[in-house]
Amino acid sequence: MSANVFLLLVVGVLIACGVYLILERIVSKMLLGMILLGNAVCLLILTLSGPDGKPPIMGTTDTAHANDADPLAQAMVLTAIVITMGLAAFILALAYRAFMLTTSEDVNDDPEDAHVAARREREDPER
Template sequence: MTSNLTLLIVIGALVACGVYLILERAVSKMLLGMILFGNAANLLVIMVGGPSGRPPILGSAHPVVEGMADPLAQAMVLTAIVITMGIAAFVLALAYRSFALTTTDQVENDPEDTEVAGRRAGEDPER
């Protein structure tokens, strides 16, 4: 099996951009990062599913062909698209609720998490 180097580079760039955006503090950037990461994973699954342009199922009249595409990869990607859309809708609802309450898109540090991080660093929590 041969793979398209250009498509692999595009998938790598999408994963890198997605991870960078997921690590941001703004909810809208996190959502865009999750969507980019999901699309990169879908492209990777489709790419390893078989050669493009071939039918997924040939039927019983034709012998099994070596270059036949894998229908399981296509079904998994369709399911992943639906799940990604559901997650995007949920995060959009959370972002809207957060913006309605705090009028900002930024996620603030939790005070308990800050205290635990201070204890790990060796700082005195009583200060």
């Protein structure tokens, strides 16, 4: 079985861009990164599910169903789409709530994290 190298390259680029956007401190960029990762997963599942019209498992002795499409990849993509949209709705709700409380979209550093880092620096100055 050979996969389409161009589609795998597109999946790699989508995942790289998605991870880069998720690591940003702005909620809208995090949301775009999650959507890109969801689309990359859907494309990866469809790419690796095999050629069109044939099941992904080769070598079966039953030749009557050799040209049937496997519904598993389609079901997994549909599930991935639903999960991505649910996660996007959750992130949008968090962004709306954070904007109403702070009137800013940027996620600030936690003061407790700064306190722990300062305490660790006092205890072990070689770090």
